[in-house]
Amino acid sequence: IYITNSLFLTIGPRDFLVHYDIALGLHTTTLILVKGAFDARDSKLMPDKKDFDYSFPCNGPGRGGTCDISAYIYIYIRLGSNENPSLYVNLVTHLDH
Template sequence: MFSDTATQLQPVFAQWIQNTHVLASSATAPGATTSTSLTWGSGDLVVVGGKTALLPIPLGTADFLVHHIHAFTIHVRVLILLNDVLFARSSRLIPDKANLGFRFPCDGPRNGQTCQVFVWDHVFLELFWMYNAISIVIFHFSWKMQSDVWGSISDQGVVTHIMGGNFVQSSITINSLGVTHYFHGRIAATWAFFLARIITVEYGIKI
């Protein structure tokens, strides 16, 4: 549905940042003739031993989607930490939480619904989302490089990328991230999981 060859979702803000870095060299370093990095979108590609080492990195629809996933995971982490700080000592459900220690038992949904109200659980939940955020960053970098940067170059100057030269296509044919995978219902399952975690965090904030 969304791709660079169909309905495009251009990351306008990220593209503006790239353009700012291209133009910044002329303002901050008048003697410079190029931008701070080829990846911002200017200059020729760098070839080492017939392989592409560096070249301008365009941003497209898949980057727009992954950037929003980055923002989502970071905001969820901040909300969890904020919840932990605000309700570390007391809450409407457990006003004497400070007297119960850093961790106390969970009664479960059928016996009082006191799960995910003590401090340690929020620390664990924050670490879990930190892992999610780091994993998506690694995924984004690795597949972006393989799709749009790394590859071999022919005598005619044509670059053949490892993953075919289209980050949109390569990002929807992998199994490591359900949000950008449109097969077998993984995108629905992943967003359902995200929604469930949001409800959990929101429930924790309200108590």
């Protein structure tokens, strides 16, 4: 099934899937980076997060039995994610030419 809006524009199922994947990757990137920005200074688990450096030790029961992560980890999570929009842009460019 192809949708044709004009003589020059033909949109097929592959185009819809690729645009969906790019939009998903961009939204995921935005949400992860915004969450990292909001949690940069403090969180419920670690209210004095801003006083620490790039990494945090696991303090056991003193902090609820878990480890909190720095705001920089959110950037690394995003860079290592499998929904990287640049991969889809490269795929579309390669398939179209």
